[in-house]
Amino acid sequence: MSGRLYGLGLGPGDPELLTLKAHRLLRAVPVIAYPLAAGGTSFARTIAAPHLPGGQREIAIPLEMSTDRAPGQAAYDTAAHAIAAELEAGFDVAVLCEGDPFFYGSFLYLFSRLAARYETTIVPGISSVMAGAAAIRRPLSARHDAVTILPATLPDEALRARIEAADSVAILKLGRHFGRVKTLIASMGLTGQAVYAERVSLPGERILPLAETGDAAPYFALVLLYRGAEPAILGPLAPAEPGR
Template identity: 60%
Template sequence: MSGKLYGLGLGPGDPELITLKAHRILTSAPVIAYPAPDTGPSFARQIAAPYLRADQLEVPMIVPMRVERFPAQEIYDSAAITLSHHLDAGSDVAVLCEGDPFFYGSFMYLFERLAHRYPTEVVPGVSSMMAAAAAYGRPLAARNDVLSVLPGPMDDADLSLRIESASAVAIIKLGRHFARIRTLIAAMGLTEHAGYVERVSLANQKLMPLADVSEDVAPYFSMILIYKGAEGWAHTQAKPPERPL
C-alpha cells in the first residue's frame, strides 16, 4: 500500500486561517513537504510552524527566486521523485501551499506528476484575494458583476482591456510592476475606485486606498482591488479595529 499525497491550502499567512481539515492532516502526516526559496525561510512552513511536530520528516523543495520564468520543470521533476520514495514506502505526504493549492499554487505542478500514480487529496485554502477583500472591508463582487483576477506581469494593453471589461478586479503579483500598474489605473480614471492590500493577515499588514500609497514599489505579497460595478461600495473601506483581534 502506498502513502497518500495531500495538497494542503494554508491560507494567506495567519495560522488561524488554516482550515480544520488541513490542520488535522498537517498534524498527523509523517512527511511534510513545502516550497522554499534558495535564500530565506519558507513562507508556507512559517504559516504551519505552530502545528508542526519534532518527529515529522520535513522535505523542503528549493525553488530559486529569479525574474525569469519559474517553476523550472527540473525542480518539480526532482521533487516528485523525492516524494515518490516516501509514498512508495507507505508514508503519507502533506505538501504545504500558501493560499489555495489550485489558485496559482505550486502544488499543481506536483499534482500533474504524481496524482495519477498515488491516492491524492487537495484541501482548499483561503486565497489571498478573499482574505484581502475581508481585511479591506469591501465586497469583491455581487449580483451579475464580472470579477477578473489579473497577474501584474501582464502588459498594459492586456491589463487595460481586461480591467475595462470587468466590474471588479483583483490585480495580484504586483512586485516590481507596481508603479507601472498604478500609472495605468490612474490613466483609466480608476484610482479612487482602487484599494491596496499588502501582506494580508500578517502582523505587518497594510490596508489603504491606492491613492494613499506613497512608495513606488510593492512586495510580491500585495494586491490592488478595484470595484466599478453597480453596487455602492466602490469608495468604501471598513474602519479598521482599534486593536487587532
C-alpha cells in the same frame, strides 16, 4: 499500499486561518514538503509551524524566482522523486501550499507529476483575494458583478482590456510591477476606486487607498478595484477593525 499525497492549503499567512481539515492533517502526516525560497526561508512552513507536532520528515523544495522555467522544473522533478519514494514506502505526504493549492500555486507542478500514480487529496485554503477583501472591509462583488483576477505580470494592453471588461478586479503578484500597474490604473481614471493591501493577515499588514501609496510593493500585495454599480460597495470604506 502507497501513501496518499495531500495538497494542503494554508491560507494567506495567519496560522489561525487554516481549515480544521488542514490542521488535522498537518498533525497527522509523517512527511511534509514545502517550497524553499532562495536564501533558505519557506513562507508555507512558517505558516504551518505553530501546528506541527515535531518529528516529521521534511522535504524542502529549493526554488528561485526567475522567468527561466528550466531550473524550477528541475527542482520539481527532484522533489517529485523524493515524495514518490515516501509514498511508495506507504507514508502519506502533505505538500504545504500558501493560500490555495490550485490558485496560482506551485503545487500544480507536483500534482502533474504525481497525481496519476498516487491517490491525491486537495485541501483548499483561503486565497489572498478573499483575505484581502476581508482586510479591506469591502465586498468583492454583488448580484451580477463579474470578478476578474489578474496577474500584474500581464502587459499593459492586456491589463487595460480586462479591467475595462470587469466590474470587480483583483490584481496580484505586484512586486516590481506595481509602479507600472499604478500608472495604468491612474491613466484609466480609476485610482479613487482602488485599494492596496500588502502582507494581508500578517504582522505588518498595510491597507491604503491606492492614491496614498508609493511606487514600491512586495510580491505579497494586491490591488482590489471596484467598477460595478452596487451602491453598498461604492460607499466609503468601513473603518479598520479594532485590534488588527
